[in-house]
Amino acid sequence: MNYHSPLPDISVPGATLTEYVLGEAERFGDAPALVDGVTGETIGYRELARQVAEGAAGLAALGVGEGDVVAVMSHNQPRYAVAVHAVLTAGAAVAPVNPVLTPGEVGGLLTAAKASVLITSAEAAEKAVAAATAAGLRHVIVFGRHPGARSFDDVLASQAPPPRADIDPAAALAILPFSSGTTGKPKGVRLTHRNLVANLAQTRVGWRITNSDVMAAVLPFFHIYGFTIILNSGLLGGATVLTLPRFEPQSYLDALAQHRVTRAYFAPPMVLALAEAPGVERRDLSALRYAFCGAAPLDTGATERAQDRLGCRIRQGYGMTEASPGTHQVFEEEFARTPPGSVGVLSPSTLARLVRPGTDEDVAEGHTGELLVSGPQVMAGYLDDPEATAATITGKWLHTGDLARVDEDGLFWIVDRLKELIKYKGYQVAPAELESVLLGHPSVADVAVIGVAHAEGGEAPKAFVVRDGELDAAELMEWVAARVAPYKKVREVEFVADIPKSPTGKILRRVLKERG
Known part of the structure; x- marks a missing residue:
């Protein structure tokens, strides 16, 4: 079946990205558009x-x-x-x-x-x-x-x-980001002016940014999340975009308080850090109204701890570089009613299907399947790679490579990456599920799970764990085993100093696989 956004379709403006984003610049006059959080440089x-x-x-x-x-x-x-x-x-x-x-x-x-x-x-x-x-x-x-x-x-x-x-906005290339390469060689993603304008218009329906907003921009602009969802969404709405070169919990919290930030944008490592960072309660964060997280799955427990400390709900969205990036969001008025962990509903003018992996067969309602999306934000294709384009876009459908489900309230939940599923004795094990369980242990600061060769199961879960205190591998595996089905048990634990991640928080599992 096809899933639709609960909101009406939009009309995509026939403008270039710059015409659309800065079309109201004169109206905002000398109001600050961009402020450097380190040097103080300001551009109206x-x-x-x-x-x-x-x-x-x-x-x-x-x-x-x-x-x-x-x-x-x-x-x-x-x-x-x-x-x-x-x-x-x-x-x-x-x-x-x-x-x-x-x-x-x-x-x-x-x-x-x-x-x-x-x-x-x-x-x-x-x-x-x-x-x-x-x-x-x-x-x-x-x-x-x-x-x-x-x-x-x-x-x-x-x-x-x-x-x-x-130039023709519908055909002209605007941005050529390269996919993160977490599962293979990076590919150039051809995003037209119309793709990006459409996604900004779609996102704006659910997230109504205005010139009274101050937006913290620490997620990199060279990533499509920072580029579309933060930088250009902010400029389109007339907000003040506070640029920060890197995330460090204490200086970030200082910036939120000093500049009276109203909207914060996170990747999962930031949420984990803020859930434990000292001194959160000493800052005046009363201006903060909305906090969004994307780029990778986020542990629900960490979300709840962080939002309790910040005094602001944190909700997830979903997208990918190939979709400019946004396809799902929790609308502002739905923050209180949407549980942490859900990526909300489809953005306007976006369709979705859930199919059995490797087929064009829709899964039964309530079941997990590969998420396919369609809409005006979907890329024109990969750069100089027609085979990869044809494998990723079939008909009008973009194959996300992510497994998802839809609950009885119509909310979407991302289960895991299709290519990252671990197959133990024929059973499919989702690394994200195990990572969430492991993060619930009080002595686990960070974790990543991959599949490794296993004599009996063919493949089995191995956890790379960053410790926060004393922790024994055997005891940790027993702790997990008590909380999951037998086929999901972690069979190996390796303690490491850190988990390799992309700038937006995606676990670089290929790096861990190279370690073995």
Whole structure:
């Protein structure tokens, strides 16, 4: 059966991403659009629109235009938004790059994206110049100064006329993020202007951001969650977007209090940290009204502990890079009625099915199946990979690779990643379920579960555990065994210093599998 959003379909505006997001900038005037939580640098809405226009003219003078790809590699800062929208206004597309990648990894992404220009933070400039030189890029532009790069200030100071890009929002590439690569080689995801505009319009129906909001932006803008759900949703609503370069519990809590943040956006590791961080109660967090978590499954116990301390409900959403990213959300008015752990309902103009994995057969109502979604936010396809595109999109349906169920109230619950299921003697074991059980132990600070070879079962669960106090492996396995069915028991425990994760909190299981 097809599942529908409880809200009516939307009409997707026929605008470019920048036209849609900054169309009301003049109306917001000098109200702060972006504030750097470290340096205090502030850019007002009118000034943001001016800098975007000047940046687009400067980039066009360097030869950037339709059909080009410009890579942007930086931590979160106000100039990131200026650069991205200047590139889009010039008619080019943006390939966001994680600044912690090695020069070789950066070079590989630049080559794969066919980028001609790289815009970088001063902190990553040395790496950027080396990678760009190896990849044969035309220009490197830096926020600041570096001897091997052109300054972004000089680009803004160009006296060139504004570009006249004539692109079709429905077809033109806007953003080219690369999938996280947790289960294989990263793939370039082709998101058009219409994909992103549609997702912003969809999300806005359930999350009504206004110019009275202050949004904490610590999740990276180079990830689609930070880019769409935080940065551009905030600018679209006229909010103040507070940029933070990294998450550290104490400084983050200070920022929430100092800037009177009204909306916080989390990844699971942040929630785990805030559930235990000292000093939460000493901060005045009374302005905080909504907190959202996405990017990976979130333990219900940690959610409840964190929200009790913050004084604000935390609810999950769901999406993926290939869907711009949002497909499910808990609407603001439903926060109190939606239990922690659910990802809510479908966003407007979004359809879903649950099918038996590997088939086109719908599962019976109430049963778990692979989640398929359809809507205007679904990507145009993978970059230069028609086989992967055809395997991921069949007809109008995007295969998420996630197992989900729908309860009697119509709420969706993500059960686990399809490719990460552990098959013990033919039984399917969900790592996320075991991780939730393990996190309930008072001496477990963090955990990840993978499947490893097993003589009798073929494959069996192994837990990588970060201890918080004294803990014995055998005792922990007995503790889990008392709480799960026999085939779900953890058969091996390895204590580690940390769990490898992506910037948005997804467990990098392939790294753990390499450890064995």
